[in-house]
Amino acid sequence: MKLTANGIGVHVQRLGDPDGAPVVFLHGLGTDSLASYYFTLGPAFAAAGHDVVMYDLRGHGRSERPPSGYQLETFVDDLTALLGELAVTGPVHLVGNSFGGTIAFGFAARLPERVASVTMIESEPATAAWAAKMAVNLGRAREQLAEEAAFEWITANHGAHTSRLARSAGKVLRSSTLADDIPASAVLAPGDIAAVTAPVLAIYGAESDLAEQAPVLAGLLPVCRTVVVPGQRHSVLVERTELTRGLVLDWVREHTLVQA
Numbered sequence: 001m002k003l004t005a006n007g008i009g010v011h012v013q014r015l016g017d018p019d020g021a022p023v024v025f026l027h028g029l030g031t032d033s034l035a036s037y038y039f040t041l042g043p044a045f046a047a048a049g050h051d052v053v054m055y056d057l058r059g060h061g062r063s064e065r066p067p068s069g070y071q072l073e074t075f076v077d078d079l080t081a082l083l084g085e086l087a088v089t090g091p092v093h094l095v096g097n098s099f100g101g102t103i104a105f106g107f108a109a110r111l112p113e114r115v116a117s118v119t120m121i122e123s124e125p126a127t128a129a130w131a132a133k134m135a136v137n138l139g140r141a142r143e144q145l146a147e148e149a150a151f152e153w154i155t156a157n158h159g160a161h162t163s164r165l166a167r168s169a170g171k172v173l174r175s176s177t178l179a180d181d182i183p184a185s186a187v188l189a190p191g192d193i194a195a196v197t198a199p200v201l202a203i204y205g206a207e208s209d210l211a212e213q214a215p216v217l218a219g220l221l222p223v224c225r226t227v228v229v230p231g232q233r234h235s236v237l238v239e240r241t242e243l244t245r246g247l248v249l250d251w252v253r254e255h256t257l258v259q260a
Contacts (some may be wrong), residue, residue, distance in 0.1 A: 010021035016046030026100030072185035145170025205232030
């Protein structure tokens, strides 16, 4: 279904029991969309009796693609407005992959009373170091995805479907301020991170650069469990779906019981 939230059209899929504990899934940037959860975690959570909310972020999938307004705080505003439109009033479990986890953490920092738990999969909070890294990565992506040779390489190595997604992502990067807005987002200091009271599960691939976040978060957050998956890089959700599903289901179940 399509809803208007925070002034834009948002594509939403809702599964499961509307009276169950709400679980909201947030996907990553670029080639990602709610489909990554539809084929991994969403149906299992619906079968477990949860109220499952999956949506395409602004600029992605079937949601509206405004020319500007891509700071992290705007994504948090979108989530807040969407929950209002869906009449989800109780504490929610947030599950975010990559940039989706950064949104989830930002929401938990701003509205702690609205959060039952956070799961971050290959993700990190928005810090000054994160903003600098995003500036480099998004700037590089905007340049590379302007060249036809890039899509030929993607097609040859990852298939035509991925190439189509990359082409769409490149179009958004060139036609919007996304690559400039995200690095200009408001960031969190260590004290802000430590003040997040929601229980946080952080899952990383051992071969990913983000694995260094595991000890940082464990040292800062009052309630945090970290899992580092051997032999994995950034695609933990897709490549180790069964493991990830079990970890997150257990985490949400544990903290739903605490809430009850």
